[in-house]
Amino acid sequence: MIGILDYGMGNLYSLSQALKRLGQPYIISDDPEKLDQTDGLILPGVGAFKDAMAALNKKNHVSFLSRYIQKKPLLGICLGMQLLFEESEEGEPTRGLAFLPGRVVRFSGISPKTGERYKVPHMGWNTLDFKKADSPLLKGLQPDYAYFVHSYFAMTYDPSVLIATTDYHEQVPAIVGRGRVFGTQFHPEKSGNFGQALLKNYLLFVNGSKNPVPPAQLSVDQEGR
């Protein structure tokens, strides 16, 4: 069972439908007790960093998530991925979940290479550059296009958390992770077949992390059409 943490930030319908298409049972909830029963979590999110952290703090989700990742996997998507980092400069500097090292900053809109203006948000399909092809999230996948929509990106001083990057005038972390904590800046649920395959890899990782692993639980693979 996958849990989608509903803390009021954005639209969860497309994500839940993507899980449904993969044959993955899920619950959408804001109740830590219910979510604690799941095998893996997804932290979605659209909107402002500060509002998101305020929403997470309000219902003690921050301490819940900190405990959860000691045992089970977490995938942050878009803003949910940015929340995994230490801090964001969006609005006034706001502290994040600090599961991963780095800081979320705004695209400057001026290319550091050429000095030319560029458009913000970074919106559309961009190519991925795999940094850690052996990550469980990238298993069996070839670098492809993914769908991005964001004005802020994570800057990290620790390249070991970069699983894939994309280039938009800056090196933009596209897939990040350490241990059982993962994040994608793009929307896998909107990234065509590649996104679907990546989500499936996360589900396989979640189901494979269960201890012990009953073989029947791996049927996601067969149902994944």
Place this chain on the structure above:
Amino acid sequence: MLAKRIIPCLDVKDGRVVKGKQFIHLRDAGDPVELAMFYNEEGADELVFLDISASSEGRNTMVNVVRSVASQLNIPFTVGGGIHSLENIKALLRAGADKVSLNSSAVKTPELITAGSDFFGRQCIVCAIDAKFDKDSGFYRVYIHGGQKRTEWDAIEWAKKAVSLGAGEILLTSMDRDGEKNGFELNLTRKISESVDVPVIASGGAGKLSDFSDVFIRGEADAALAASVFHYKETSVKQVKAYLKQEGVAIR
């Protein structure tokens, strides 16, 4: 590298796609989900559904259409037409639309752009602009109500204003070019693209393959939208993308 986007547009009336008659191999060419999946298979980067229902009942069915499409489609899509309130915006986005496009309502109540963008983020709010060159005044004039009512807005000024209010993307339709299949309006597209710091989708005038490369290279558009050329199978998304790749345009 960020790819240029090809966006087929589907007109929906009372929950059914119109102009889909050429899709004889589809079981139901009026079914928005079937057509969405067809274009997805073809390699469309995004879809736009334009609700052209005249009645409020017809409009209400749009939320159900959006929900059905979102349950199947794994690429982004925008919904436009008849969106007048924050409640309309919320309903469509909650039903699974990625963006909503505001046209007449944005001109009449510009605060709707801000309200929508504050609530869901600017990336969800597209400002659609219908523009026509006005020879007497020497500028591109904004029209609303499906091109029937002229406004005093200069399209470039309105685009800048809309972005400052919170629009995250501009969907520019040239009324001079629309339906002519004679190429996109390059001049205005480029001027708007240079004037705002958000992506610009060019619409109106797609005919031959080279029209698409022109709008990206000379018009500096970030995306190109077309309806008839795709619906009537004069060309396909696949063909357009193959051509653009050959011309050196970044394409998924």
